[in-house]
Amino acid sequence: MQGLTTHDLACIRGERAVFAGLNIAVNPGRALLLSGANGSGKSSLLRVLAGLLPAAEGRIEWEGTDIAEDPDAHRARVAYVGHMDPLKLSMTATENLAFWARLYGMEPETEAALHQFSIAALGDVPARYLSAGQKRRLNLARLAIGQNSPAGPSLWLLDEPATGLDPGAVSMLANSILAHLSSEGVAIVSTHGGRLDELLDGHADRFSISAGAP
DSSP, rough: OOEEEEEEEEEEETTTEEEEEEEOOTTOOEEEEEEOOOTSSSHHHHHHHEEEEEEEEEEEEEETTGGOOHHHHHHHHHEEEEESSSOOSSSSHHHHHHHHHTTTTTOOOOHHHHHHHOGGGGGSBEEEEEEEEHHHHHHHHHHHHTTTTTTTTTTEEEEEETTTHHHHHHHHHHHHHHHHHHHTTTEEOOOOOOHHHHHHHTTTTEEEEETTOO
């Protein structure tokens, strides 16, 4: 079974070609680790794959079908985690996760997700009072909610998700990704190397992107 494939994908920002002619394929149960220098287009690629930026050329397919045929269905299958933590600061950690669960049409079973990232004790704390690292864990706990639901997103697009995490949290993140892969999910992760890459080794392929590639 096919997962995600791209065909001669290109992205232009302003008048600059960020990348062009990209052909990638990620099968269910596998991750793809994106590497490349800052500005090479990793973040732009993930946003294009998520449907947040239009592709200048080429097409993206999920299970052999062009995602342009049903953009809403594609958005529903994607869990995108970018550099920013899009938390509602007035809401507690539990309320933030419940909000995201309902957005994806899932039951807001938040306790397991909080435990998975070791922030269960912070469930009743408003997000504004969390440290940067705790906010990052809370943002990543969104993945755990989907992981525990049959309605959860099957395509994870993670932009340098290990940034700002201590080694223990990196291991928690890796365990979540591996559990997702074991359920035939797909994960595309931009990284700068390090512990997360090591923990995913054996379950991931690698793709290096260069600015303006090829």
